[in-house]
Amino acid sequence: MDAATPMKKAPAGKARGRLFFANPGPTNIPDSILHAIGHVAVDFHDPDFMKMYDECWEAILRIMKTTQHMFMYTGSGHAAWEAALVNTLSPGDTVLIPETGAFSLSWGSMAADLGITVQTIECDWRQGVDFAAITAALKADTAGRIKAVCAVQNETSTGMHLPIDQVRAAMDAAGHGALLMVDTISSLGCMDVRMDEWRLDVVVGGSQKGLMLPTGMAFTGVSDKAMKAAETSTMPKHYLNWKAMASRKQRSFIGTVPTNQFFGLRESIRLIEEEGLENVFARHTRLARAVRACVRHWSGNNGPQLYCTNPSRESDSVTAILMPEGFDAEAIRKTTMGRFNVSLGGGLSKLGGKVFRIGHLGDLNEPMILGTLGAVEMALKINNVPHAPGGVAAAMASLTEA
């Protein structure tokens, strides 16, 4: 091959080497968690198992920064979304959804399917919702129809963060008594969630992102106020019913407890607490900044840009990258996966083909991020996408600045 005509096609066959998994969830599962999950079956009433179960329980409360209630489910994040709605609300109630992207709208469409009236505060996805609009919508609700505000702390589809303390402040400014339910599915274990301090009523979390576990376990932290709302909720429910769960020894799981997930969860908690929760957050911030420094550099030559145009909403766990007009984000994903064994997230709903997403959450370090960015930069070149070369060096500069 002529040196002037670089090889553009992926070589035939499967890319080798370790899979670099830069998806925004599920995320990398550390080897020690995989080994821990590979445990023989145990009786979920066994006292030794129950001791570990209780320790895991306490640790999830610590990660959510609450001393209130918690329920766990065998299911993905959707199960916890649904549990939040069906336990606290009744058909015909209204929920207020500050739009952040695809996941906020999906939670809203789940609520609509359950017979709940959904009021959405629309926004420019690249800028994020205006807090004053939340206050205004609640102030306008003089009849008290809005029973809950459902907010997504980290919108995985856009790579944008919604500061939840400011949502709380916007609700307080309206003097409205609605519950505040927060989706922390791609933020729990990656960025700060202060359930009690921010007076959150339901905190929805999942296993497969910051907790580095397989998909299939979900959690809801629940406040005393939300437990009170559950007393009068008339929404049909069975498998997700908090009252039925509370009467069980495990205080969760209507049915068999997923014991192997708990062996994994114990190891996940050990890893998080060994590093230190605040250090885990700092690592996420550091890696996120490096990714953004890289993308900002690429954008220099009419290249791909950060989807988020509001610096106060940038996410520490996922970055969505908007392709230049006329270039397909899926081609980049195909090249990174097929040629370099690097898996990226694709664009969701209206962002399909327009953005690709780099997940920088969970079990990741600097070389893993630099490897991913290097593969993306090569994929941009291979696909003739305009960009300013040298983004990886910009990321390295970010990672080494004092």
Ligand code: PLP
């Ligand atoms: N909310 C957010 C912010 C998410 O990122 C996801 C999944 O990626 C969900 C909800 C849905 O969770 P699951 O796919 O685990 O059901």
